[in-house]
Amino acid sequence: MSQPSATVALIGNPNTGKSSLFNALCGGNARVGNYPGVTVEQKTGRMTLSAATVEIVDLPGTYSLAARSADEAVAVDVLSGAMQGIDRPDAVIVIADATNLERNLYLFSQVIELGLPTLLVLNMWDRIASTGMKIDPACISEQFGVPVVCTSASQRKGIDEVRQALASILTSKIDRTKESAAFASTDSASSNFPEAFRMETQGLLDWLRSKNVTIAQYQVQRLLIDASDAHVHREIPSHLASEVSQQLSEARSRLASAGVKIPLFETQARYAWIKQKTAGLIERPRGRPPTISDAVDRWLTHRWFGLLFFVFLMFVIFQSITLLASWPMDWIEGIQGWVASMLEGFVGPGPLRSLLVDGVVAGVGSVLIFLPQIVILFLFIGILEDCGYMSRAAFVMDKSMSTIGMSGKSFLPLMSSFACAIPGIMATRTIDNRKDRMVTLLVAPLMSCSARLPVYVLMVAAFVPDIRYASGWITLQGIVLFSMQCLGALVAIPVAWILKRFFFRGEPSTFIMELSSYRWPSWHVMFSRVWERVLAFITRAGTLIFVTSVLVWAAAYFPGDHSTVDEATRRLEGLQAAEVTDEQAIASLEESINLGKSRLIDQSFLGMAGRALEPVVRPLGWDGKIGVAVLASFPAREVIIATLGTIYALGSETDETSDGLKEQMRAAQWPDGKPVFTLATAFSIMVFFALCAQCASTLMTIQRETNSWRWPIFSFVYMTTLAYVGAMLTYNLVQRWML
């Protein structure tokens, strides 16, 4: 698409359907990244509007422009044009939940004072009729002097009207800017502010301007109201900083003696203005009839049932991951085998074939196979988030979370960490208390992320017997998987408690949270979210995991002399192609290939490293190969599967029946002939992966979020220690229990 001719910011309270509207407007043309300098997710998309391209910037959900959190600060910066790399928007779309319009208009009352052409979208319009409410959008538009559009964004209703309204405010933006600037000064909520406050604002503004500071009136207001919290402080040149804070505290004490209560007067003035403007335009049925949402809510937040339901839901999710994903996983495994045999047909035995088949296909393929489970997991998390259950779960869990040093708000970041710790750690930004946030951030990597899932699934499928209960609906494998998923969370409890007790003692946190109505998840939003994650997963498999697979393959292939094995393979394939049925010749060739392969892998760099590592990992019940695989999986956990895949593909017995990694692992032996992988080893590996910090990107994210190297190093050390000790205990316990 061409260069955008205009930039439009989309802002609204959380849970107003902002993402639905954004997706409806931009379709697939969205880019997700981070704002420069801060790790707030930046989402921009493009739409075509009467032949022109318009860029839409999706701002983080916020209740106010007071900028108390990083998210709110980003919204303010973008709207004021202070955000690097984003032009000051030409217009703003404010999206409001029509069923809760008055409170949603609070943010609108602040946005409109910025003097940008503004479009007000009343979303969830379909609910107005069903709840018996009546709203007059035409009069609201007249009262506030902005165009108003009613939408049901999740059903893609009213989207064309939004486009038309947007086009019209953009084309008339030149004269409208003046008009709305004039409008802002005469008729806005701030004209309801007390005279004393307005005089103090003007005085301060004049003084700042006399010092050549370019600052807008609303920014001076924020300085006065939010005091030291005010985000606009950075607009003040440092040589004026102490003078400004002096002026501010004097002004605030003058205001206090004049009876102006900060921050009460602002909210009172704004809500009074909203009430006055919407008087008679919003009708609610007297004695609100209990909605289905209320009835559902009564049960889901019930003292005991709520907790029970929560545990049950988690169990169902992890059971269905094993059950539902098994079919598509078989297909992918089939495709992988087909690709490998195709390659074998085209490329003769030698380093190139080995690189392609044993390195790339075995490595990348063994990770891609877990795509179905990732999709299912993200789908579930997306549904829970979108339907409004997540905030209930936070409500139900808050008390227990706060006793171990976090808050109910830690719940969502931790829950998303079950998919991936990176978005989880980034989501801790919604926790306003810094100490709660640090504790949450440091335990988030313990939650069982989707990269651990493949490790568990592989071990469980290979070594836990497939016993089914309740006519096949509950499987032993599913139960073990569920327990493994819980393990990290259980360990996180004492860890969080210790962190809070010894590292982050301090002030109690707050839990002021909206519990939005339940709603049907929007499939558009769901699909695009899952798609984003799938794309990220495939990209990882194609880059990071691809590279590691090739490196591991090289370490396991070199420096040995492969000519004898290659020659034997060529002769064997020659015999098979000629359909010679000389079984003795085939068997002797196979044997020499197998012997050669295991000798080669022992002589390789990987084999050497494995022998060096073996004393360290022996207490965990591992052999050197597993040790190397674990070491190689430092960049990302799922790499262990790729590595095992490569190691066992290279060293595997050439036997037509044992093509899967599962089978190859089952067949692996110690030099004395005992199997390497027992149930105890499998559990030891799983426990290690449940607790270790084997994910470079997570550690990088912690570094970025805390802006220090101390915490990622701390995370790595404490998690690796936990993992080693945990795996050792598990190995010994399971082994004793098995005897």
Next chain:
Amino acid sequence: MPTDSSTLCGLQSGERGQILSVEGSDAVAARLLEMGILPGEEIEMIGAAPMGDPIEFSVYGYRISLRRSEAARVRIEKQP
């Protein structure tokens, strides 16, 4: 645990009150006010989470969850 009948903590499930004031002038007070917990508004207690904390309220046409410590800062007049 504060169950002063003159604050939000004193409400039982289904009881209503009229907000008189929000104590303090810090960020917590500002957030409560922004969220529509304003003097003069009517507020209803919906229910408490397991272990009695936090508490769900209905105010300004929507649902909000507050910890007891936050609810204790909101002075109300109980309504029959």
